Amino acid sequence: MTTQQTTPTSLPVRSLEPTGAEVPSTVPTHWYNLAADLPEPVPPHLHPGTREPLTPDDLAPLFPLSLVQQEVTTERYVEIPQTVREIYALWRPSPLVRARRLERALGTPARVYYKYEGVSPVGSHKPNTAVAQAYYNALEGTTKLTTETGAGQWGASLSFAGALLGLEVEVWQVRASYDAKPYRRAQMEVYGGVCHPSPSDLTEAGRAMLAADPDTTGSLGMAISEAVETAAKDPAAHYALGSVLNHVMLHQSVIGQEALVQLDEAGEGAPDVVFGCAGGGSNLAGLTFPFLGRNLREGTTTRLVACEPAACPSLTQGEYRYDFGDVAGLTPLLKMHTLGKDFVPPAIHAGGLRYHGMSPMVSHAVNLGLMEATAVEQDDAFAAGTLFARAEGIIPAPESTHAVAAAIAHARAATEPEVIVLGLSGNGVLDLPAYAAYV
Amino acid sequence: MTTQQTTPTSLPVRSLEPTGAEVPSTVPTHWYNLAADLPEPVPPHLHPGTREPLTPDDLAPLFPLSLVQQEVTTERYVEIPQTVREIYALWRPSPLVRARRLERALGTPARVYYKYEGVSPVGSHKPNTAVAQAYYNALEGTTKLTTETGAGQWGASLSFAGALLGLEVEVWQVRASYDAKPYRRAQMEVYGGVCHPSPSDLTEAGRAMLAADPDTTGSLGMAISEAVETAAKDPAAHYALGSVLNHVMLHQSVIGQEALVQLDEAGEGAPDVVFGCAGGGSNLAGLTFPFLGRNLREGTTTRLVACEPAACPSLTQGEYRYDFGDVAGLTPLLKMHTLGKDFVPPAIHAGGLRYHGMSPMVSHAVNLGLMEATAVEQDDAFAAGTLFARAEGIIPAPESTHAVAAAIAHARAATEPEVIVLGLSGNGVLDLPAYAAYV
Ligand SMILES: Cc1ncc(COP(=O)(O)O)c(C=O)c1O
Ligand SMILES: Cc1ncc(COP(=O)(O)O)c(C=O)c1O
Numbered sequence: 001m002t003t004q005q006t007t008p009t010s011l012p013v014r015s016l017e018p019t020g021a022e023v024p025s026t027v028p029t030h031w032y033n034l035a036a037d038l039p040e041p042v043p044p045h046l047h048p049g050t051r052e053p054l055t056p057d058d059l060a061p062l063f064p065l066s067l068v069q070q071e072v073t074t075e076r077y078v079e080i081p082q083t084v085r086e087i088y089a090l091w092r093p094s095p096l097v098r099a100r101r102l103e104r105a106l107g108t109p110a111r112v113y114y115k116y117e118g119v120s121p122v123g124s125h126k127p128n129t130a131v132a133q134a135y136y137n138a139l140e141g142t143t144k145l146t147t148e149t150g151a152g153q154w155g156a157s158l159s160f161a162g163a164l165l166g167l168e169v170e171v172w173q174v175r176a177s178y179d180a181k182p183y184r185r186a187q188m189e190v191y192g193g194v195c196h197p198s199p200s201d202l203t204e205a206g207r208a209m210l211a212a213d214p215d216t217t218g219s220l221g222m223a224i225s226e227a228v229e230t231a232a233k234d235p236a237a238h239y240a241l242g243s244v245l246n247h248v249m250l251h252q253s254v255i256g257q258e259a260l261v262q263l264d265e266a267g268e269g270a271p272d273v274v275f276g277c278a279g280g281g282s283n284l285a286g287l288t289f290p291f292l293g294r295n296l297r298e299g300t301t302t303r304l305v306a307c308e309p310a311a312c313p314s315l316t317q318g319e320y321r322y323d324f325g326d327v328a329g330l331t332p333l334l335k336m337h338t339l340g341k342d343f344v345p346p347a348i349h350a351g352g353l354r355y356h357g358m359s360p361m362v363s364h365a366v367n368l369g370l371m372e373a374t375a376v377e378q379d380d381a382f383a384a385g386t387l388f389a390r391a392e393g394i395i396p397a398p399e400s401t402h403a404v405a406a407a408i409a410h411a412r413a414a415t416e417p418e419v420i421v422l423g424l425s426g427n428g429v430l431d432l433p434a435y436a437a438y439v
Numbered sequence: 440m441t442t443q444q445t446t447p448t449s450l451p452v453r454s455l456e457p458t459g460a461e462v463p464s465t466v467p468t469h470w471y472n473l474a475a476d477l478p479e480p481v482p483p484h485l486h487p488g489t490r491e492p493l494t495p496d497d498l499a500p501l502f503p504l505s506l507v508q509q510e511v512t513t514e515r516y517v518e519i520p521q522t523v524r525e526i527y528a529l530w531r532p533s534p535l536v537r538a539r540r541l542e543r544a545l546g547t548p549a550r551v552y553y554k555y556e557g558v559s560p561v562g563s564h565k566p567n568t569a570v571a572q573a574y575y576n577a578l579e580g581t582t583k584l585t586t587e588t589g590a591g592q593w594g595a596s597l598s599f600a601g602a603l604l605g606l607e608v609e610v611w612q613v614r615a616s617y618d619a620k621p622y623r624r625a626q627m628e629v630y631g632g633v634c635h636p637s638p639s640d641l642t643e644a645g646r647a648m649l650a651a652d653p654d655t656t657g658s659l660g661m662a663i664s665e666a667v668e669t670a671a672k673d674p675a676a677h678y679a680l681g682s683v684l685n686h687v688m689l690h691q692s693v694i695g696q697e698a699l700v701q702l703d704e705a706g707e708g709a710p711d712v713v714f715g716c717a718g719g720g721s722n723l724a725g726l727t728f729p730f731l732g733r734n735l736r737e738g739t740t741t742r743l744v745a746c747e748p749a750a751c752p753s754l755t756q757g758e759y760r761y762d763f764g765d766v767a768g769l770t771p772l773l774k775m776h777t778l779g780k781d782f783v784p785p786a787i788h789a790g791g792l793r794y795h796g797m798s799p800m801v802s803h804a805v806n807l808g809l810m811e812a813t814a815v816e817q818d819d820a821f822a823a824g825t826l827f828a829r830a831e832g833i834i835p836a837p838e839s840t841h842a843v844a845a846a847i848a849h850a851r852a853a854t855e856p857e858v859i860v861l862g863l864s865g866n867g868v869l870d871l872p873a874y875a876a877y878v
Binding site: 015019020021087090097098100101104119121123160163164182183184185186187189190191192386389390391392393394395429430432433435436439 | 454458459460525526529536537539540543558560562599602603621622623624625626628629630631825828829830831832833834868869871872874875878
């Protein structure tokens with residue numbers, strides 16, 4: 001199976017075979033699925049017309065069969081294809097580092113560890129699922145993937161995965177970010193991706209939104225409508241979502257699985273508390289679900305805390321009910337914490353946290369009392385990010401600073417030598433102007 | 440020793456003591472010094488007034504004693520302080536990766552490895568020496584470091600090191616880059632560094648240059664003059680140079696030392712050829728000198744190739760003679776390949792390669808026929824960088840693409856299964872607009 005691309009530097013060969021690279025044994029061989037350990041099943045997604053649980057056929061126009069199956073499986077472990085493991089090994093296992101200089105600066109008796117996903121080629125956790133989704137699509141004959149992106153992390157991740165696995169990638173980027181973040185667009189283009197501002201006049205949904213408000217700066221919900229519509233109309237194309245859905249949570253589980261092993265190797269037992277930022281919930285789920293599974297199976301009592309922006313507080317302020325994932329109502333109905341599909345979050349710098357809803361699996365876990373949630377103000381987040389940068393050297397992504405702020409507050413208050421794990425979902429290199437505005 | 444800084448997020452405590460972090464044994468314990476193995480000594484730096492070899496006293500206003508000693512030592516190994524090793528361990532050992540997808544795309548029988556320094560917090564090899572220089576300065580009581588920067592990699596690296604080790608950092612950035620690259624300036628500021636455009640009206644040298652040409656876009660040579668003048672006038676301040684000098688080559692040797700061990704672990708013998716880009720020569724020296732030392736001591740025959748831009752070809756077109764490191768003639772005279780201190784290189788995207796001179800150690804090695812040099816056109820460099828990005832996922836820094844281009848050309852021509860090592864000195868995340876212009 002080959003796909004000839006246009007630019008001279010493109011790789012003409014779609015190569016899904018493993019290259020034979022040695023993959024460290026510390027890169028997981030299976031994804032972990034929390035659904036196997038939950039005391040009550042995750043509420044199913046519903047067909048938007050019938051309000052009946054979705055059938056695999058309903059999803060076939062959008063996703064390849066393997067991902068449709070992963071969306072509903074309750075198997076505890078799903079094997080990771082070797083080709084995907086090889087690509088993971090370009091940056092995985094990601095480091096788990098004890099933040100000793102931060103501890104010293106805070107004067108805390110706690111031991112603070114950060115799990116750092118910013119080492120991936122695009123600088124965040126998003127490639128963990130992008131590579132998996134591109135792989136299954138390529139395997140089943142898809143030649144093009146469409147998606148939406150906000151700040152651009154996800155569009156860049158999918159473009160990266162498309163380049164390595166021989167798929168065209170077409171991205172709708174929220175207009176405000178498209179204009180404000182030319183670096184991310186360039187990143188997509190270097191990987192051969194094509195990026196449009198959303199709303200665009202390329203889709204019915206986009207034209208309708210432009211007609212309703214020609215000056216709209218767009219939203220993730222609008223961009224999803226455009227990407228879904230395009231994929232649904234093109235038999236060779238599928239759609240890829242960077243968060244929210246169950247199969248995305250599955251793919252991200254490599255984060256937490258590695259962290260469990262790395263903490264063991266560091267001689268720590270179950271940590272006292274784990275903090276992760278949550279937009280659609282995939283970084284949070286990836287980091288925390290393996291700990292939550294152990295809590296459920298083995299009775300450990302690690303606290304798991306979702307950190308969301310005070311400006312877009314789906315878990316702490318939203319309703320738990322069925323809602324659409326997009327503005328036009330083209331997606332299935334998802335049972336989730338939601339601020340309502342028409343909620344347009346303020347233009348905070350953490351673009352990846354500006355989503356009206358939340359992963360159904362995360363929402364369910366929070367609803368069952370298995371996880372907690374906290375909201376963080378933007379200024380506190382940047383202050384924490386700057387402190388972290390000056391102590392540990394890494395400038396966290398604005399999204400990640402929400403977890404940093406919560407973890408630092410917790411560490412400052414600690415009076416005992418407890419163990420804190422903090423998810424650093426990405427680096428802030430392409431968000432430096434936002435920091436400059438703060439500093 | 441404490442230093443109180445002003446912003447609330449600064450770390451008030453200068454902490455030079457090791458934290459007790461475990462450092463992997465794969466992080467070198469000593470720097471390697473090529474001077475110990477050279478068949479002829481490196482020509483000494485000369486006093487600009489007397490033209491006599493410099494005495495330690497001549498350098499004392501600019502550098503701490505330990506660095507002055509490292510500048511002239513002929514010991515083969517210099518111990519790395521544990522505090523420096525601990526900071527190195529935040530990203531070291533840096534990965535050595537076999538570029539199997541690139542090999543497949545090129546259809547080459549060669550095995551191509553890349554050594555990737557872009558995993559450091561600022562995205563290049565520069566922190567390897569920034570941390571060392573900040574450490575020795577802090578240890579000897581310096582409270583402030585001054586430096587110049589072009590594209591900003593070095594200024595950001597020194598600001599990073601200053602943040603972790605409790606030093607103020609003041610940077611003069613070449614005017615053209617200061618205006619064009621706000622992200623790097625923001626990076627310096629997040630780390631607490633202060634950045635001025637150069638020429639500035641803060642120094643005599645700067646005022647003279649502005650008087651001569653009020654619209655000048657600056658050059659590294661001019662910025663060096665300003666930083667040197669400022670440090671020389673302030674007894675609590677010292678100057679830090681990011682390349683060129685012998686002690687910088689020494690600190691960068693961790694790159695090549697790790698690569699030697701990693702190649703061994705991969706079951707490879709001495710590689711056939713190593714490619715590294717060269718601006719002032721520190722990445723090249725760091726990567727290649729440990730291989731060159733082995734050639735000299737053990738008779739291995741690894742070829743070592745400096746890759747420079749065709750637009751600033753000091754090694755391939757410059758004269759080998761004594762010249763100043765800066766425009767104003769404030770630095771010592773260095774025996775090096777030079778295009779002349781007043782040479783203003785065209786505004787190529789690889790800002791880190793826009794320097795009129797070249798490390799005296801590298802120049803000496805090339806002059807003795809121990810290393811080779813090749814010049815690469817900018818378009819070929821970007822084409823190679825894009826190809827690399829789409830095959831391996833990492834977008835190389837524009838500087839690094841010069842080595843990528845040379846290595847790819849070599850691999851394409853290969854007819855035998857030889858071993859190629861390619862130095863990826865940094866990532867191109869903050870140079871994406873330059874790529875966009877190319878793509
Ligand atoms: C660095 C980073 N962290 C977190 C998020 C939030 O997404 P999610 O909640 O799916 O992890 C994003 C989204 O783009 C991101 O880029
Ligand atoms: C990524 C990168 N590579 C290479 C260089 C060139 O410097 P040197 O020749 O000292 O390694 C620079 C300088 O800033 C750089 O940033």
